Amino acid sequence: MSATEMKRRDFLKAGAALGGGLLISLYIPEWAVAADSSETLSPAPFVPNAFVRIGTDEIVTVIVNKSEMGQGVYTSLPMLLAEEL
Numbered sequence: 335m336s337a338t339e340m341k342r343r344d345f346l347k348a349g350a351a352l353g354g355g356l357l358i359s360l361y362i363p364e365w366a367v368a369a370d371s372s373e374t375l376s377p378a379p380f381v382p383n384a385f386v387r388i389g390t391d392e393i394v395t396v397i398v399n400k401s402e403m404g405q406g407v408y409t410s411l412p413m414l415l416a417e418e419l
Contacts, residue, residue: 386415394419 380388387395
């Protein structure tokens with residue numbers, strides 16, 4: 335097996351093309367709402383990450399994706415979240 339040699343300029347061109355493709359495929363919800371302002375959308379819950387949701391009725395939901403094995407995550411994570419909020 336022989337290694338192919340890639341020049342720095344070719345690497346930068348390929349990186350720019352891939353970055354442009356990612357930028358085009360990026361979805362920004364604020365732009366989609368601004369583009370279609372004729373519909374009235376109900377307010378969605380605030381989702382700062384995949385494990386915390388804050389609803390419009392001020393209910394905070396913490397999602398733990400691992401099982402409790404004696405570490406106390408079901409009590410420590412809500413305490414940490416309440417401290418940060």
